[in-house]
Amino acid sequence: MNIKFDAKGLVPAVVQDAGSGEVLMVAYMNEEALRRTLSTGEAWFYSRSRQELWHKGATSGNRIKVESVWMDCDGDTLLVTGRPLGPVCHTGARTCFFQRLDRPGGGTSQEESA
Amino acid sequence: MNIKFDAKGLVPAVVQDAGSGEVLMVAYMNEEALRRTLSTGEAWFYSRSRQELWHKGATSGNRIKVESVWMDCDGDTLLVTGRPLGPVCHTGARTCFFQRLDRPGGGTSQEESA
Secondary structure, eight states, rough: OOOOOTTTTTEEEEETTTTTOOEEHHHHHHHHHHHHHHHSOOOOOEETTTTEEEEETTSSSEEEEEEEEEEOOTTSOOOEEEEEEEEOOSSSSSSSEEEOOOOOTOOOOOOOOO | OOOOTTTTEEEEEEEEETOOOOOOEEEOOOOOOOOOHHHSSSEEEETTTTTTTEEEETSSOEEEEEEEEEEOSSSEEEEEEHHHHHHHTEEEOOSSSSSEEEOOSSSOOBBBOO
């Protein structure tokens, strides 16, 4: 693997629902989180705020069963597809992306879709 | 909008095909790129390598017609859905994510799906 981790040893990882195609969250992996994700088949990240490895859903039970991991053309971003066992967002929403900024060409609004 | 730009004034933006649901690319926006994306309905980014505003597809013609822009729960990542007018990746691939790292629970492989 020829992944370009940044100066902090991290790479952003987009998580997509393998069933619905919905983009669920973006978090960061270091080399160890990626290794564990690949070896265990569950999503691991590196928490930038807690500065520690983070087994997603270890506490809540809302783990993510990983189906595939991809890297982008220049190797500095990952895409993880998987099946979440529960809501992915800490707010309880299905996806972290529930706040709409805009309607391009129109006004600005915020709505909750979760 | 309550977006948390990082120390460099940037926020990662995931671009998803509004039709197929495919994740196409991840790039970075600064405040001006976001403003232009919202006002023009086409995707603008900030090129970290060239250190300048980047109207995606301005040269190649492969612009992205934006349908919606979302921010995540903590405001530090954007999700842009849209319709690309051509291949998104500079390699000519439909998506930048064409290199598979793994088959979780199995071996490791790389394949081209584009």
